Amino acid sequence: xxxxxxxxxxxxxxxxxxxxxxxxxxxxxxxxxxxxxxxxxxxxxxxxxxxxxxxxxxxxxxxxxxxxxxxxxxxxxxxxxxxxxxxxxxxxxxxxxxxxxxxxxxxxxxxxxxxxxxxxxxxxxxxxxxxxxxxxxxxxxxxxxxxxxxxxxxxxxxxxxxxxxxxxxxxxxxxxxxxxxxxxxxxxxxxxxxxxxxxxxxxxxxxxxxxxxxxxxxxxxxxxxxxxxxxxxxxxxxxxxxxxxxxxxxxxxxxxxxxxxxxxxxxxxxxxxxxxxxxxxxxxxxxxxxxxxxxxxxxxxxxxxxxxxxxxxxxxxxxxxxxxxxxxxxxxxxxxxxxxxxxxxxxxxxxxxxxxxxxxxxxxxxxxxxxxxxxxxxxxxxxxxxxxxxxxxxxxxxxxxxxxxxxxxxxxxxxxxxx
Amino acid sequence: xxxxxxxxxxxxxxxxxxxxxxxxxxxxxxxxxxxxxxxxxxxxxxxxxxxxxxxxxxxxxxxxxxxxxxxxxxxxxxxxxxxxxxxxxxxxxxxxxxxxxxxxxxxxxxxxxxxxxxxxxxxxxxxxxxxxxxxxxxxxxxxxxxxxxxxxxxxxxxxxxxxxxxxxxxxxxxxxxxxxxxxxxxxxxxxxxxxxxxxxxxxxxxxxxxxxxxxxxxxxxxxxxxxxxxxxxxxxxxxxxxxxxxxxxxxxxxxxxxxxxxxxxxxxxxxxxxxxxxxxxxxxxxxxxxxxxxxxxxxxxxxxxxxxxxxxxxxxxxxxxxxxxxxxxxxxxxxxxxxxxxxxxxxxxxxxxxxxxxxxxxxxxxxxxxxxxxxxxxxxxxxxxxxxxxxxxxxxxxxxxxxxxxxxxxxxxxxxxxx
Numbered sequence: 001x002x003x004x005x006x007x008x009x010x011x012x013x014x015x016x017x018x019x020x021x022x023x024x025x026x027x028x029x030x031x032x033x034x035x036x037x038x039x040x041x042x043x044x045x046x047x048x049x050x051x052x053x054x055x056x057x058x059x060x061x062x063x064x065x066x067x068x069x070x071x072x073x074x075x076x077x078x079x080x081x082x083x084x085x086x087x088x089x090x091x092x093x094x095x096x097x098x099x100x101x102x103x104x105x106x107x108x109x110x111x112x113x114x115x116x117x118x119x120x121x122x123x124x125x126x127x128x129x130x131x132x133x134x135x136x137x138x139x140x141x142x143x144x145x146x147x148x149x150x151x152x153x154x155x156x157x158x159x160x161x162x163x164x165x166x167x168x169x170x171x172x173x174x175x176x177x178x179x180x181x182x183x184x185x186x187x188x189x190x191x192x193x194x195x196x197x198x199x200x201x202x203x204x205x206x207x208x209x210x211x212x213x214x215x216x217x218x219x220x221x222x223x224x225x226x227x228x229x230x231x232x233x234x235x236x237x238x239x240x241x242x243x244x245x246x247x248x249x250x251x252x253x254x255x256x257x258x259x260x261x262x263x264x265x266x267x268x269x270x271x272x273x274x275x276x277x278x279x280x281x282x283x284x285x286x287x288x289x290x291x292x293x294x295x296x297x298x299x300x301x302x303x304x305x306x307x308x309x310x311x312x313x314x315x316x317x318x319x320x321x322x323x324x325x326x327x328x329x330x331x332x333x334x335x336x337x338x339x340x341x342x343x344x345x346x347x348x349x350x351x352x353x354x355x356x357x358x359x360x361x362x363x364x365x366x367x368x369x370x371x372x373x374x375x376x377x378x379x380x381x382x383x384x385x386x387x388x389x390x391x392x393x394x395x396x397x398x399x400x401x402x403x404x405x406x407x408x409x410x411x412x413x414x415x416x417x418x419x
Numbered sequence: 420x421x422x423x424x425x426x427x428x429x430x431x432x433x434x435x436x437x438x439x440x441x442x443x444x445x446x447x448x449x450x451x452x453x454x455x456x457x458x459x460x461x462x463x464x465x466x467x468x469x470x471x472x473x474x475x476x477x478x479x480x481x482x483x484x485x486x487x488x489x490x491x492x493x494x495x496x497x498x499x500x501x502x503x504x505x506x507x508x509x510x511x512x513x514x515x516x517x518x519x520x521x522x523x524x525x526x527x528x529x530x531x532x533x534x535x536x537x538x539x540x541x542x543x544x545x546x547x548x549x550x551x552x553x554x555x556x557x558x559x560x561x562x563x564x565x566x567x568x569x570x571x572x573x574x575x576x577x578x579x580x581x582x583x584x585x586x587x588x589x590x591x592x593x594x595x596x597x598x599x600x601x602x603x604x605x606x607x608x609x610x611x612x613x614x615x616x617x618x619x620x621x622x623x624x625x626x627x628x629x630x631x632x633x634x635x636x637x638x639x640x641x642x643x644x645x646x647x648x649x650x651x652x653x654x655x656x657x658x659x660x661x662x663x664x665x666x667x668x669x670x671x672x673x674x675x676x677x678x679x680x681x682x683x684x685x686x687x688x689x690x691x692x693x694x695x696x697x698x699x700x701x702x703x704x705x706x707x708x709x710x711x712x713x714x715x716x717x718x719x720x721x722x723x724x725x726x727x728x729x730x731x732x733x734x735x736x737x738x739x740x741x742x743x744x745x746x747x748x749x750x751x752x753x754x755x756x757x758x759x760x761x762x763x764x765x766x767x768x769x770x771x772x773x774x775x776x777x778x779x780x781x782x783x784x785x786x787x788x789x790x791x792x793x794x795x796x797x798x799x800x801x802x803x804x805x806x807x808x809x810x811x812x813x814x815x816x817x818x819x820x821x822x823x824x825x826x827x828x829x830x831x832x833x834x835x836x837x838x
Contacts, residue, residue, distance in 0.1 A: 048486075053488065055487055056486070064483050064712060068467050068472045070792055071472065102526075104685075141683070241713055263561075265528060265532065265556065266685075289523045293660070294710075
């Protein structure tokens with residue numbers, strides 16, 4: 001079965017409007033308000049295929065241009081409530097408690113570090129790139145004692161290592177980066193959670209899914225993940241500015257039983273938990289003004305992901321297929337992947353070493369000249385030796401856009417010429 | 420001189436497009452892309468006159484629907500740099516250091532509490548409503564010892580009281596809410612800063628300008644304010660989701676000389692200061708992904724405020740005039756203001772007691788039925804006894820919209836009938 005691209009649902013209105021304009025004098029009588037979603041089309045721009053922000057649909061951008069609304073109005077409250085419910089669906093959780101807060105993905109770390117671990121308690125950070133170091137620093141600022149298990153560049157931490165670390169010391173929580181945006185390395189979330197449950201069931205499993213939610217297979221409840229934290233601008237297909245986190249009932253219990261005060265004000269679940277519960281129950285509440293327009297945009301994208309075709313499961317498959325196309329082309333062109341094994345490679349992005357004699361200074365402008373924006377390296381150890389291509393969201397799931405073909409063609413032109 | 424409304428600059432293009440549509444068959448030949456700012460018009464909606472979020476212009480909303488962009492791209496970096504520079508202009512500062520971070524206004528408190536005061540140091544909070552209590556709580560979470568000087572409901576803290584408090588104890592900082600959104604009380608920022616400078620020059624003056632920046636007269640450098648913190652969704656006329664703060668060189672020095680570690684990760688100036696300096700210098704840098712679309716929206720609004728007519732000074736006048744119209748009408752209708760004296764009343768909002776026998780349950784729906792959204796009470800002591808009308812930004816400065824007339828007419832209909 002070929003899944004139907006999600007935007008198709010909106011196309012009939014677009015088409016009829018186009019027909020009106022081009023074939024019928026009726027347009028002379030119609031006021032040109034441009035105030036309908038079907039008529040809005042974003043300005044022409046280069047194809048953005050970095051590992052986030054990603055391409056955003058016209059429908060989502062139009063929602064981001066929603067007229068200004070009161071954050072406590074009866075029109076907005078149910079929209080926020082829906083977003084809370086659909087956030088649960090998108091991480092495949094029945095009972096998780098979502099937190100939607102104005103901020104970038106990084107704010108999710110502060111939420112974990114200030115609400116779920118007390119000063120002096122131990123945290124185990126699995127390190128597969130840049131973001132392991134940053135999460136470590138964040139945990140330490142809030143008083144946690146952090147041990148790191150560091151994978152080699154492009155590798156993952158072996159299960160045996162995790163197991164012995166968990167046996168040697170009592171950890172309040174373990175964190176890992178599901179997809180490390182700096183390396184494109186995908187950690188095996190299911191196996192990690194399984195190991196923790198088996199060896200140290202009281203340890204919370206914290207998944208940093210900033211670069212994985214809605215693009216990589218992720219089953220929060222089934223796999224036993226306690227926290228999924230992410231942001232709006234990657235697989236979720238919304239502009240940046242929203243910190244999204246889902247906490248398991250077990251994580252909420254750890255939060256509720258903490259004896260040390262929460263060490264942040266803005267990231268405090270003491271403040272946010274009643275707000276999230278109120279909005280979900282259809283009642284307004286106030287702690288800090290939510291990013292109203294971005295919530296409308298998020299609602300539009302979540303509706304496409306959770307209610308329309310392709311389904312979430314189909315989206316996982318479409319990301320796999322898109323990833324395979326990019327990675328097969330890269331292999332044909334002799335471009336080595338940064339992840340050391342195919343099973344460590346993310347589906348939503350590719351990190352590719354330059355062939356010898358080429359660098360970001362050659363490649364990025366060449367691709368830019370073809371209207372394609374990719375990202376340079378980020379991991380300090382190999383920063384200048386590789387580049388990154390994002391293939392999340394629309395680019396991966398809406399075949400009609402032809403983005404994957406556009407990217408593979410451009411890669412062939414840029415790297416094929418040098419072979 | 421009658422200032423020209425800022426949107427006028429955009430109108431000629433709007434008009435010519437309308438003429439094309441309605442009078443000329445040329446529209447039959449034009450593709451209907453809707454991808455130009457001049458053509459975009461937000462959907463019809465009720466007039467939002469709460470004390471924030473406020474009405475947002477079509478141009479700003481269109482910018483919020485900007486195609487997705489890389490946060491480190493050469494196209495975006497100068498836009499962010501411009502926003503930093505124009506933020507300085509809007510608070511009338513030459514040397515202040517702006518911080519633009521994804522978050523709501525509340526995050527500004529965490530920035531102050533985690534970067535500018537060390538555990539055990541004293542803070543003096545001037546309390547003129549709901550927001551004094553919240554800022555106090557935030558400061559205490561980060562270890563500050565807080566004393567409050569509490570005004571009666573609708574009043575301000577007397578200068579003499581501030582003076583004796585400053586003489587009695589050494590305070591690292593003093594905070595006040597320039598306009599307390601819960602009461603509509605305007606504090607005399609100039610007099611407060613003058614008092615601090617005179618009595619305790621080493622104390623930092625922190626102004627919470629969430630409900631005042633760009634609507635109330637505010638001269639950061641001339642008055643000697645050390646921190647102005649605000650948010651995007653009030654006088655600045657942008658959707659919510661951006662925490663905006665400007666720190667004086669003196670405040671930055673206090674931050675740089677602190678000996679205790681910064682007690683937040685996401686709000687840490689150790690992280691953000693190099694990022695802001697890099698973007699202003701035209702170089703990309705990364706700590707956490709900025710809210711790219713909102714930065715485009717903010718850029719559009721700041722450009723209107725700082726580069727177009729009416730000027731910032733004219734805007735202060737226009738807010739005064741709009742406020743007078745609303746408050747005069749309220750007085751005619753026998754509606755008492757919550758601020759105890761006219762000189763304590765904000766220009767960007769009005770807090771008005773219901774006449775006896777009326778309540779939010781009567782008034783808000785009546786105004787809603789006329790297409791007008793106002794806000795209920797927020798200050799716990801008098802919550803059910805008053806309502807709030809916002810008159811900031813477009814509503815106050817763009818006379819062609821007729822918003823103030825719409826509001827005064829509706830107030831007359833709703834309250835006049837009961838006289």
